[in-house]
Amino acid sequence: MQKQSGMRKRTRVQALIGMGYIAPSFILMMTFNVIPIFLSIYYSFTKFNMVSAPSWIGLENYQKLFTNKALGDALHNTLIYVLITVPAQTILALIIAAFLAEHLKNRFGSLLRSTIFIPVIVSLIASATVWNIMYEPKGGLINQFLGLFGAGPVNFLGSKVNALPSVAAVAIWKNTGYYMVIYYAGIMGVSSEIREAAVVDGAGSFQRFWYITLPVLQPITYMIVTLGIIGSFQVFDLVYKMTGGGPGRSTYTIAYMIYSYAFQDKRIGYACALAVCLLIVILLIHAVQTLCFKERD
Amino acid sequence: MKRFVSMLLVAALLLSCLSFAVADGKKSLTIWIPQYQFSKDENAISDKDFWEGQLAEFSAENDVDVNVEILPWGDYNTTIYTGLLNNDGPDVVYVTDNYDLVQNDLLLGLDSYLTEEEKDNYLLWNLSPVNAAGEHVIVPMDDGVAVGYYNKDILAEAGIDAMPEEWDAFIEACKEIKDKTGKQGFLQNWGATTGTSALMLAFWPYYFQAGGEMLDENGEIAINNEAGLATLNFLKKLYDEGIFDETIVAETESIDKFANGELAFVVGDLNKGSSFTGNGVNWEYFFSLKGPKGYGARTATDSFAVASKSKERGTDELAVKALTIITSGKVMDAFHEQIFFLPRFTKDSTYTNNPKYDELTGAHTDDIYVVSEFEGKASFEKALQSNIQMMFMGDLTPEEVLSETMEYYQDQIKQ
Numbered sequence: 001m002q003k004q005s006g007m008r009k010r011t012r013v014q015a016l017i018g019m020g021y022i023a024p025s026f027i028l029m030m031t032f033n034v035i036p037i038f039l040s041i042y043y044s045f046t047k048f049n050m051v052s053a054p055s056w057i058g059l060e061n062y063q064k065l066f067t068n069k070a071l072g073d074a075l076h077n078t079l080i081y082v083l084i085t086v087p088a089q090t091i092l093a094l095i096i097a098a099f100l101a102e103h104l105k106n107r108f109g110s111l112l113r114s115t116i117f118i119p120v121i122v123s124l125i126a127s128a129t130v131w132n133i134m135y136e137p138k139g140g141l142i143n144q145f146l147g148l149f150g151a152g153p154v155n156f157l158g159s160k161v162n163a164l165p166s167v168a169a170v171a172i173w174k175n176t177g178y179y180m181v182i183y184y185a186g187i188m189g190v191s192s193e194i195r196e197a198a199v200v201d202g203a204g205s206f207q208r209f210w211y212i213t214l215p216v217l218q219p220i221t222y223m224i225v226t227l228g229i230i231g232s233f234q235v236f237d238l239v240y241k242m243t244g245g246g247p248g249r250s251t252y253t254i255a256y257m258i259y260s261y262a263f264q265d266k267r268i269g270y271a272c273a274l275a276v277c278l279l280i281v282i283l284l285i286h287a288v289q290t291l292c293f294k295e296r297d
Numbered sequence: 298m299k300r301f302v303s304m305l306l307v308a309a310l311l312l313s314c315l316s317f318a319v320a321d322g323k324k325s326l327t328i329w330i331p332q333y334q335f336s337k338d339e340n341a342i343s344d345k346d347f348w349e350g351q352l353a354e355f356s357a358e359n360d361v362d363v364n365v366e367i368l369p370w371g372d373y374n375t376t377i378y379t380g381l382l383n384n385d386g387p388d389v390v391y392v393t394d395n396y397d398l399v400q401n402d403l404l405l406g407l408d409s410y411l412t413e414e415e416k417d418n419y420l421l422w423n424l425s426p427v428n429a430a431g432e433h434v435i436v437p438m439d440d441g442v443a444v445g446y447y448n449k450d451i452l453a454e455a456g457i458d459a460m461p462e463e464w465d466a467f468i469e470a471c472k473e474i475k476d477k478t479g480k481q482g483f484l485q486n487w488g489a490t491t492g493t494s495a496l497m498l499a500f501w502p503y504y505f506q507a508g509g510e511m512l513d514e515n516g517e518i519a520i521n522n523e524a525g526l527a528t529l530n531f532l533k534k535l536y537d538e539g540i541f542d543e544t545i546v547a548e549t550e551s552i553d554k555f556a557n558g559e560l561a562f563v564v565g566d567l568n569k570g571s572s573f574t575g576n577g578v579n580w581e582y583f584f585s586l587k588g589p590k591g592y593g594a595r596t597a598t599d600s601f602a603v604a605s606k607s608k609e610r611g612t613d614e615l616a617v618k619a620l621t622i623i624t625s626g627k628v629m630d631a632f633h634e635q636i637f638f639l640p641r642f643t644k645d646s647t648y649t650n651n652p653k654y655d656e657l658t659g660a661h662t663d664d665i666y667v668v669s670e671f672e673g674k675a676s677f678e679k680a681l682q683s684n685i686q687m688m689f690m691g692d693l694t695p696e697e698v699l700s701e702t703m704e705y706y707q708d709q710i711k712q
Contacts, residue, residue, distance in 0.1 A: 047712065050382055051401035068709050070680075137544045158488065158547030160690055244490040245679070247546035248687040263375045264491075264675035265710070266397050 037279070044273035049266045061273035071274070073249040074257050075281075077164055081235055081253065084168040086228040089175045090221065096176070097183035098209055113184065117177040124174065128241035131170045132157070157243055160250035167238050167251055175231070179224050186220040187213055222293050226286065233282050254278050325362035326615055328352075328623075329377060329387035332367050333637040342635050343367075351628050352619065361615055378403070381604050388607040388616035389623065392435055392600045396670035399426045399434055405603040406432025410617040418643050419624070424598055424667060435600035436624050439642040441567040442594045442658050442665055443498055445583040451561040454478045462587040464506075464531050467562075471540040474561045481554070482540050483562045487686055488548035492678030497668060498564050500685070501595045503528045505666040506588025518671045518706060520681075521699040527589055529688065529695035536689050546686040555580075567654055568638050582653065584661050592664040673710035680705045 044061055046054035065071055096116060100109045119127065134141040135156035146152035156166040190213060198208050236255035239245060245252040254274065262271035334344045342350075348365040356363045366387070368376055374394045380386035381403040398404050406428050408416070416422050416433075425433040447460055452470075455477040461470040471482025485499035504511075509524025535541050555563035556576045573580045585594040601624055603616040622628060626645030633639055633648045640658070641648060658665065671677070684698040693701065 049397070049401065050379070051403065064709060069705070070709075132548065137547070155543050155547070158544045240490060244488065244548070244682075246488060246683060246686045248690060248692060249683050252683070260676055260679060263372070264679075265673050266378065267673075267712070 040272040040275050043269050044276045046269045048268040050268055061270045065273050070249060070252060070257065074252045074254045077251060078233060078253045080164060081168055082229055082232040084165060085171045085232045086225060089172045089179055090224055090228060092176045093179035094183050097180045097187055098213060101184055101187040102205055116180055119174045120178045124237050125241055127170065127174060128238050132242055135166060158247055160247050163243050163247060163251045167242050170238055182220060182224060183217065186217045190216050225289060229285055230282060233278060323360060323362055324612055324615060325364060326612055326619055327364045327366065327387045328389045329366050329368055329380060330391045331370050331373055344636065347636055355619060355622050359615060384606060386604060386606060388604055388612050389619050390602055390604060392602045394670060394674065395426060395435055396674060399428060402428060403605055404434040405605050405607060405613060406430055406434055407617065408432040415621060418645055420642050420644060421598060435602040436620065437598040437600045439640045440597035440599050441640050442596045443502065443564055444567055444594065445562060445564050445585060446555060446580050447562050447583060448558065449579045449581055451478055451480055460583045464586060464588055467586055468534060468538055468540060472538060481560050484549055484551040484554060484560055486549050486551055487546050492682035493675060495682045496678050497595060500528065501668050502585060502593055503531055503588060505593030505595065506586060506590065508590030511669045512671060518677055521703045525699050526695055529698055533688060533695055546689055582657055584657050592661055594665055596665050596667055598667055676710050677706050
């Protein structure tokens with residue numbers, strides 16, 4: 001009896017110690033992640049400008065939002081942007097990682113890996129500025145290059161057809177290195193025995209990739225696609241620096257709208273309603289994605 | 298040993314308490330000003346050193362710690378808005394867009410703190426907005442008129458003897474320049490990151506030249522009128538006639554192009570002349586083009602103000618005193634000489650950088666307009682910029698630009 005109570009006491013002490021360990025990160029997460037979500041939902045039903053107390057206006061912000069023509073454009077552009085960037089950066093990262101792991105496990109491969117990773121550590125605004133110069137229709141590096149083959153000049157950022165893909169291309173260039181490193185680590189984790197057995201069975205490198213590497217990497221792909229979708233839905237800085245949402249509204253995105261309403265107009269309630277809509281769209285897409293991956297499992 | 302360590306700890310504690318007490322006894326004043334020193338000369342004085350130097354005497358006389366913080370221009374308006382909400386925010390602040398600050402009573406009414414003589418010294422005091430109590434809340438500065446520049450050599454090469462001022466003559470001259478020299482006549486920056494940046498040089502001056510007024514009798518933005526249409530038709534004609542090409546909607550450094558001698562005309566801030574001269578451009582000023590209703594140029598009035606919160610902190614009187622020193626002719630003359638040239642905005646100021654510029658603007662005092670502040674200005678200007686870009690791309694007519702922008706303002710921006 002005494003032994004049992006001693007054990008219970010020890011368990012309680014251990015639990016307390018455990019709670020002590022997680023408390024700092026728990027408090028930080030609650031303060032900066034969880035509580036703001038609920039606050040945003042509350043503000044979305046209010047008129048709030050950060051100065052006077054929020055006043056409850058019910059669904060007015062949402063009603064206004066659904067008649068906002070710019071929202072349709074922003075949603076359309078954001079979806080197109082996600083559809084361009086996520087598959088491209090995921091597939092590119094996978095191909096590069098597989099190629100490096102299969103054929104370049106040497107110093108040159110390491111150098112190449114580091115080189116591809118460099119864009120990840122470069123400041124986004126600096127990258128956007130350099131790409132803006134490279135995209136210049138007159139004298140820009142890319143158009144000069146195209147000129148060598150008698151093509152161009154292409155108006156990359158000043159045409160409503162080209163602007164969004166041009167911004168997306170910069171995002172792909174920026175993100176591929178990061179996902180490539182994750183894939184590379186995943187591929188290196190694939191048991192060498194399985195690969196060797198496949199070689200003995202006469203599997204070629206494409207078959208090894210398709211039947212062994214790819215299935216093993218499925219959890220990583222799931223994570224990369226999820227991160228990619230969330231990151232792409234939040235695209236703001238590249239658009240802000242490279243096109244300012246234009247030409248017209250051809251690169252106007254939801255995150256850019258949120259910024260504009262919240263921080264330029266100080267209409268926090270309206271911006272929060274928009275942010276809640278974005279949250280719902282991301283959750284829906286994430287649910288569909290989870291279902292797809294589960295079905296494949 | 299233990300006793301010695303304990304004594305040391307107690308002594309340290311007492312000393313820190315003492316220093317807190319001293320610090321508590323002395324008031325402190327925080328001043329927020331954006332960066333204005335852009336000179337690449339390594340001997341140029343920094344903004345912080347300049348302001349600390351100018352306020353050193355004030356600090357000693359009033360026994361106050363003056364904390365000058367130099368802020369970057371990026372998102373400056375948002376930074377000061379949140380700063381002015383904060384109890385630890387600035388006491389004296391440089392203000393750009395003041396509409397939200399005034400509406401939300403974040404700026405201190407100055408009338409009761411300033412003498413009649415002091416108010417009279419401010420040349421643009423009548424442009425200062427008033428708060429709910431009817432008190433003026435800012436000291437407006439004159440940021441200078443955006444003027445036109447032309448490249449005399451390009452005009453001569455194209456056989457143009459005099460600056461073409463009328464809108465139609467200007468378009469014809471640009472076409473002639475392109476035909477005879479292969480150089481571009483005129484360029485605007487319709488791809489600027491914010492609507493405000495695009496419109497201040499590429500739309501509002503022409504709207505004023507067309508006789509437009511920004512606000513209606515209720516203080517609301519109203520551009521759906523004859524002047525708005527005339528302005529858009531002029532801009533569209535610049536595009537249709539090939540003066541602008543399809544790159545007009547992407548960000549363009551038109552000033553750089555003019556400085557490189559690639560452009561015949563440009564509109565820019567008044568302090569660009571020296572860089573043009575430095576690049577060997579043979580240039581001359583013009584006040585503005587002449588629209589259907591005459592000349593019209595845009596000026597900006599950034600300002601200095603005191604935070605309402607300073608009253609709660611008990612630093613309001615000191616803050617206003619600091620404000621009067623900062624905006625005094627003596628300090629501003631030094632600022633204009635050592636940091637950045639702007640026109641004078643007080644009667645006691647004597648500094649003039651460029652007599653030619655003074656002469657030019659002096660002859661057109663009635664043709665200088667201020668871009669008004671109004672509710673949701675940033676979003677409105679962004680919407681107008683986007684719709685004008687769509688006009689260039691053939692998606693909207695000038696009439697549709699006006700109606701869609703105003704509709705958007707009524708439905709989405711106005712609260």
